[in-house]
Amino acid sequence: MRRKISTVLIPGASAPAGINTIKSLRLSDFKGKILSTDSNSLSAGFYLSDYYEVIPEAEADDYLEVLLNVIDKYNIEILMPSSGYDIFPFSEFKSKLKKHGVIPVVSDRKILEICRDKIYTFNHLNKIFRLPFTTLNPDEIDTYPFIAKPRYGKGSRDVIQVNDEQEKRYICSKFPNMIYQEFLPGDEYTIDVMSDLEGNPIISVPRVRLQTKSGISTKGKIILDKELIEESMKIVKKLRIIGPSCIQMKKDKLGQFKLVEINPRLGGGTIFTTLAGANFPRMVVDLVEGKKIDPPKISEITVLRYFEEIVLDERNKINYSGKDLLASNPCRI
Template sequence: MNVLITTIGRRGTLTKIFKEELNKIGGKVIVTDNSPLAPALYQADNYYLTPRVDDENYIERIIEICQKEEIKVIIPLLEKSFPIFDRARDIFKEKGIILLLSKAETFEKCKDKYKLYEYFKGNSILTPESYLCQDLGSDFSFPLFIKPRTGQGSQDIFKVKDQKELNFFSKYIDNPIIQEYIEGTEYTIDTLSDLEGNLLSAVPRKRIEVRSGEVSKSVTVKDDRLINWAKNIIEDLGIIGPANLQAIITPEDEIKFIELNPRFGGGVPLSYQAGINYPLLISKMVKGEEVRPFLGNFEDGLAMLRYDTPLFRRIDELGEKND
């Protein structure tokens, strides 16, 4: 079975994981990006350059690649591309290609951090109090967090300690959301759901260090509370395929949920190393084989320490491809 992962960027380890596991069962991983400087391109079985995701010819190019490489499943990584892929969902279905992506209603709710906050509050799920700028009023205390209402990753997230900083960042950030600042330990729960939205696996990991918006040091933690909450939230929202749910455990031992991203997170190689064979599980799902949930079945206390690895290629060979 051949898998296409789009907008691969720097996800070299994820690419190598899919290549290693799919090759074992006679499959391949094909990746795309719009830049020949995306290092993960050169880790795959094959790669293709595409237009930007907002280009009118983007989906046509993806279909062309799928047909040439006999792709059975597409895994988008860039949230900006989700609506574009969703609009072409029926086209892929007609061609026998599964789009491993949640429905539009779900990923739009996850993308909009204020809508997600309203979902948490409406379902009695603890979460930091959140406000739009026009609704902030005067009943709050510093410090606060301010970040874009929509967006991918941890870019443009700031802790503000006074009114002057709040005024500045409210103008600096486009369409911001303001959140109560919560002390505590951050956790990410890597999840995988089947094509019907049933949760198959959930691996909580403590975030020890984050660099440039992605976790660089992390450790798996077998916390039944986090796993059970993940099952409730992920299945209620109808998540399909991979996702990562973020939470903070406060000094008072309260669990407060802050974000949900319906895609592979940057730290997912740790969950793979802890025992979750994502490529094999996805292959079985796509082939219609039974995959039973195995929540909590992973190695506890496994740490990941990430570091940069250089990739060397002649400059005149970057992006060179036999299309």
């Protein structure tokens, strides 16, 4: 029996993934209400939503209690996987959340841990898929350069290229909890994959990351590469990831794609895929409503991102946004 979704919760309203999830639903002409949450009271996504709530960080002791109160207050029906932090309590307390009438569209906790821990990712998938050699012991890598990065890091943040023995000694002494990985010199690709609620992949949309800042794509081009599409869908099917995920791959020195990272959630660049024709947040709503998803036609577009301003008055009420300013003062060439 189909249900009609009227209210969704989008966590991480201060980060690109949350903001782009809101924007994607707006672009889809979603008729329901959007509640956004974040621990930061000055989150841009708050002012793009119908409602917002400041809640504790996902690791806080009272996080679940506050979340359940918010769910009941607004009659939330879907928890969107738009925050790399909130997806863990969403998964851990999935049964309790469902008793409050809400569907957390997120994978099982075991799958989340495989994706978060890069050593676990390597050990779990290396015999099935091509991955860069990854180790906790830098002495096991005998060629330079190689990569040092956080074992539990997100995106491309805090990734360090190690070029010689002196740099290796410095990195090892200065930065704990790092992993060491084969250097991949080729272009970096992100592949957004959408799966159904049983973990069966529906569509895969690859893009080349033309420019990144703080681990987030700022320029990208959709490239419908058959190998990337097929390989990413195999990875997602193997792990049985539920809903959206974003996978990062790079080419090695021989030009072969290797899996670098898996994020079992909506990514900071998922808006690229929305603009290319596959609106993943809308698909999440459609899946929960019981609709059949037919893979849409994807356009090989290039997307350039830029900052947009929201101006608040002295009471933190929205005054105007960058869009309002442009609308009232259009530039004509």
